[in-house]
Amino acid sequence: MAGGAIVNTAGAKDYPGKLTLFVFFTCVVAATGGLIFGYDIGISGGVTSMDPFLEKFFPEVFRKKQMADKNNQYCKYDNQLLQTFTSSLYLAALVASFFAATVTRVAGRKWSMFGGGLTFLVGAALNGAAKNVAMLIIGRILLGVGVGFANQSVPVYLSEMAPAKLRGMLNIGFQLMITIGILAAELINYGTNKIKAGYGWRISLALAAVPAGIITLGALFLPDTPNSLLERGHPEEARRMLRRIRGTDDIGEEYADISAASEEAKTVRHPWRNILQRRYRAQLTMAIAIPFFQQLTGINVIMFYAPVLFDTLGFKSDASLMSAVITGLVNVFATLVSVFTVDRLGRRKLFLQGGAQMIVCQVVVGTLIAVKFGTSGIGDIPKGYAAVVVVFICAYVAGFAWSWGPLGWLVPSEIFPLEIRPAGQSINVSVNMLFTFVIAQAFLTMLCHLKFGLFYFFAGWVVIMTVFIALFLPETKNVPIEEMVLVWKSHWFWGKFLGDEDTRHVQMAPSSNKTADA
Numbered sequence: 001m002a003g004g005a006i007v008n009t010a011g012a013k014d015y016p017g018k019l020t021l022f023v024f025f026t027c028v029v030a031a032t033g034g035l036i037f038g039y040d041i042g043i044s045g046g047v048t049s050m051d052p053f054l055e056k057f058f059p060e061v062f063r064k065k066q067m068a069d070k071n072n073q074y075c076k077y078d079n080q081l082l083q084t085f086t087s088s089l090y091l092a093a094l095v096a097s098f099f100a101a102t103v104t105r106v107a108g109r110k111w112s113m114f115g116g117g118l119t120f121l122v123g124a125a126l127n128g129a130a131k132n133v134a135m136l137i138i139g140r141i142l143l144g145v146g147v148g149f150a151n152q153s154v155p156v157y158l159s160e161m162a163p164a165k166l167r168g169m170l171n172i173g174f175q176l177m178i179t180i181g182i183l184a185a186e187l188i189n190y191g192t193n194k195i196k197a198g199y200g201w202r203i204s205l206a207l208a209a210v211p212a213g214i215i216t217l218g219a220l221f222l223p224d225t226p227n228s229l230l231e232r233g234h235p236e237e238a239r240r241m242l243r244r245i246r247g248t249d250d251i252g253e254e255y256a257d258i259s260a261a262s263e264e265a266k267t268v269r270h271p272w273r274n275i276l277q278r279r280y281r282a283q284l285t286m287a288i289a290i291p292f293f294q295q296l297t298g299i300n301v302i303m304f305y306a307p308v309l310f311d312t313l314g315f316k317s318d319a320s321l322m323s324a325v326i327t328g329l330v331n332v333f334a335t336l337v338s339v340f341t342v343d344r345l346g347r348r349k350l351f352l353q354g355g356a357q358m359i360v361c362q363v364v365v366g367t368l369i370a371v372k373f374g375t376s377g378i379g380d381i382p383k384g385y386a387a388v389v390v391v392f393i394c395a396y397v398a399g400f401a402w403s404w405g406p407l408g409w410l411v412p413s414e415i416f417p418l419e420i421r422p423a424g425q426s427i428n429v430s431v432n433m434l435f436t437f438v439i440a441q442a443f444l445t446m447l448c449h450l451k452f453g454l455f456y457f458f459a460g461w462v463v464i465m466t467v468f469i470a471l472f473l474p475e476t477k478n479v480p481i482e483e484m485v486l487v488w489k490s491h492w493f494w495g496k497f498l499g500d501e502d503t504r505h506v507q508m509a510p511s512s513n514k515t516a517d518a
């Protein structure tokens with residue numbers, strides 16, 4: 001076979017080929033699927049702090065808010081129905097991702113993205129036109145279904161399309177789009193909040209149709225991945241696509257490996273039952289732990305409720321703009337750091353550094369708030385003091401944005417063998433959504449009860465997850481996706497769960513001997 005593969009540190013290969021313009025653009029289009037998720041995260045916090053919105057749908061919260069200056073600052077937004085507005089979407093996304101797994105496997109990644117965009121579009125229309133709480137919540141459920149499908153298909157699509165050496169960078173395009181979506185939503189909220197006639201929230205909610213339109217149309221033009229084409233029985237198309245995306249005819253090695261993976265996948269009838277087998281224990285653990293930990297960083301406390309939080313801290317009418325700056329700009333720019341370093345530094349270094357930074361910042365923020373508000377929740381923060389709080393919140397968001405944010409989607413999308421990839425990704429999405437839901441639902445109540453201790457609570461979790469990564473997550477940078485099993489095989493802990501026969505199909509692929517033969 002021409003060319004040949006180079007064996008890298010994990011014992012896996014590097015294939016010939018380069019980053020083609022074609023693959024770059026397909027990845028950019030697919031990554032826009034992140035926009036709908038991001039737009040949604042960013043929009044809810046702002047809308048739920050708009051007075052006309054509260055007065056129309058949640059009059060009780062509105063009244064309580066009016067009186068809050070005299071009352072406890074920590075508790076003024078504590079309302080179950082209001083939290084349901086934010087969190088219903090994530091519950092819907094959780095359920096949808098199970099169906100999305102089947103669609104991505106049987107119909108391909110592309111149609112899963114298309115379906116997600118379309119459902120989201122309908123949800124946006126319903127929300128913009130909402131006359132009552134029921135319309136609001138049904139709209140949000142449809143948005144959730146859209147997010148479930150997009151988050152199921154986009155990360156996997158990106159990881160399959162990308163050449164191994166640039167997989168981190170291209171996959172993080174998804175997270176970058178999430179952060180751009182959040183920023184856009186927050187800026188839009190800031191603008192619509194100023195509309196005197198009080199219909200600003202409608203514009204905010206209806207504009208979700210824009211990112212939905214982009215991914216729906218975009219998906220129509222996207223090709224499917226070679227891995228998915230082959231798995232669905234189109235070997236010639238798969239070969240042609242692989243040549244096109246790698247920009248070389250020398251695709252023999254990679255094609256053989258995808259083909260071996262696809263043969264292996266065909267023997268698996270029940271991916272859901274299969275994923276429980278001992279040899280997949282490492283991947284299953286990560287599919288559950290990574291999204292769980294990502295949400296337990298507490299990031300969505302800032303993302304959903306930043307305007308509320310800043311209002312609580314006494315920023316008054318500046319709260320929305322402040323939060324747009326915090327959660328928006330810092331989040332986008334810090335994500336770029338990981339785009340450019342993830343394939344060189346690797347996943348582990350980013351996880352460990354980002355984790356350490358978040359721990360320090362959370363402890364500082366918690367302490368600063370404790371000093372001013374104590375446990376009574378009564379107090380006022382002077383401007384200079386508030387600025388220090390903001391700086392540490394920024395540093396916390398930055399730490400998240402180059403570690404758990406992007407890697408929370410990248411790592412689970414690159415560690416599963418083809419036969420259980422959609423099932424694994426679906427577990428990842430649903431665990432992520434479940435805990436996004438839990439945090440969205442519980443935050444305002446937790447703030448009311450744990451007070452400043454909430455920040456210590458999340459800091460404690462970040463300590464646990466950082467130790468977890470240090471011990472249990474092997475480095476996956478530059479390893480071809482269909483060879484990932486070798487990484488687990490050589491890990492001090494997970495290696496015990498794998499026998500020689502479990503890596504047989506990878507090692508038997510042509511010229512995958514352990515010496516470089518480039």
Ligand code: BGC
Pocket residue numbers: 041175178179182294299300303331404405406408409432436
């Ligand atoms: C997370 C979201 C979070 C966002 C912030 C994503 O990776 O899944 O829950 O709101 O990052 O940028």
